[in-house]
Amino acid sequence: MGFSTDAIHAGQIPDPTTGAITTPIYQTSTYAQEALGVNKGYEYGRTHNLTRQALEKNIATLEKGKYGIAFASGLASVQAILGLVKSGDHLVVTDNVYGGTYRLMELIFKNYGLDFSWVDTSDIKNIENAIKKNTKIVYIETPTNPMLSLTDIQATAKICKAQNLICVVDNTFMTPYFQKPLELGADIVLHSTTKYLNGHCDIIGGMLITNDEMIHERLRYLQNAIGAVPSPFDCWLTLRATKTLAVRMKQHNENAIKIADYLSTNSYVKKVIYPGLKSHPQHELAKKQMSGFGGIISVDFESFNNAKKISSKVKVFTLAESLGGVESLLCHPASMTHASVPKEERDKLGITDGLLRFSVGIEDVEDLIADIEQALTS
Numbered sequence: 001m002g003f004s005t006d007a008i009h010a011g012q013i014p015d016p017t018t019g020a021i022t023t024p025i026y027q028t029s030t031y032a033q034e035a036l037g038v039n040k041g042y043e044y045g046r047t048h049n050l051t052r053q054a055l056e057k058n059i060a061t062l063e064k065g066k067y068g069i070a071f072a073s074g075l076a077s078v079q080a081i082l083g084l085v086k087s088g089d090h091l092v093v094t095d096n097v098y099g100g101t102y103r104l105m106e107l108i109f110k111n112y113g114l115d116f117s118w119v120d121t122s123d124i125k126n127i128e129n130a131i132k133k134n135t136k137i138v139y140i141e142t143p144t145n146p147m148l149s150l151t152d153i154q155a156t157a158k159i160c161k162a163q164n165l166i167c168v169v170d171n172t173f174m175t176p177y178f179q180k181p182l183e184l185g186a187d188i189v190l191h192s193t194t195k196y197l198n199g200h201c202d203i204i205g206g207m208l209i210t211n212d213e214m215i216h217e218r219l220r221y222l223q224n225a226i227g228a229v230p231s232p233f234d235c236w237l238t239l240r241a242t243k244t245l246a247v248r249m250k251q252h253n254e255n256a257i258k259i260a261d262y263l264s265t266n267s268y269v270k271k272v273i274y275p276g277l278k279s280h281p282q283h284e285l286a287k288k289q290m291s292g293f294g295g296i297i298s299v300d301f302e303s304f305n306n307a308k309k310i311s312s313k314v315k316v317f318t319l320a321e322s323l324g325g326v327e328s329l330l331c332h333p334a335s336m337t338h339a340s341v342p343k344e345e346r347d348k349l350g351i352t353d354g355l356l357r358f359s360v361g362i363e364d365v366e367d368l369i370a371d372i373e374q375a376l377t378s
């Protein structure tokens, strides 16, 4: 089936009780059992929920995966990944990952005896060099947030396969509409469904997708044992949202390309970072492993004052954390999403005080460009 057909139908069957075309919100914590040891396969809400199962099947299908495991947030799914290893194990991680991922690993799980190497995975040699005897996982995010640096998924997966390591890819920015890591050889795909998959800025959620039966079994166990599961209502909202994923992603991409072009020729701008621009150092890799460039653009406006001025003057863009919704948002990573990353680390990564990240929504692009224009010139 094509992407949109799967997005609309996968994982969803008319409700067996009434024939309801929309998967119901099974808002229940427990299920009646017919006799001791006899039930319909549903015992307790943390372990089994049909709305959640429908969402898991739906997103897994879009990622070309067999199994989806849903979590209460993107970070809860990162935590589940860390449940695949034990004290004394080592992970190689993209140095410029989502700020919360860095915080969870480096400031919390390091205390439990996990060892992390933070490397610039845009150069595959750095991954190879960082692998040690006790390495178990290579965790990459591509494109990264907010620097939009890319890692070659196929090359990373190949290294992992040769050394028997688990290859995890955070695919939040691209979604399966533009990038399918499992097809490129990755073992696990991670999503913050909070972003594009849900796309309407009204839930927090996470998802892991895999084709590996053993990894699935362990993740399923962790989902129930840790208990960070999403609510049936949040699953239902996300299931409703993925139906329009294709049309939304097309529009995000189209709008972002136009805005990136506009900003590239603007004299107030020091640097525009967008994988769809020929000026992006990994534009060729972007074309190879992605079928679109997404809706995120990072722009260096030279100084904190410039960034502050622009973020206070925009009217259609809203200053807010998060990204991937239908509405356009603007964020100052150094003081917002990446505030917990030490300043010298931020500078090294290029997250300067003048950097603004645009999450381009699906409004009329003329209005978005006019909004940026008035903020720059007023």
Ligand SMILES: *Cc1c(COP(=O)(O)O)cnc(C)c1O
Pocket (backbone or CB within 6 Å): 073, 074, 075, 076, 098, 100, 101, 141, 145, 170, 172, 173, 191, 192, 193, 194, 195, 204, 205, 206
């Ligand atoms: C937001 C985000 C996360 C964390 O997800 P939450 O749903 O906020 O917990 C992880 N990775 C990326 C790339 C993100 O953008």
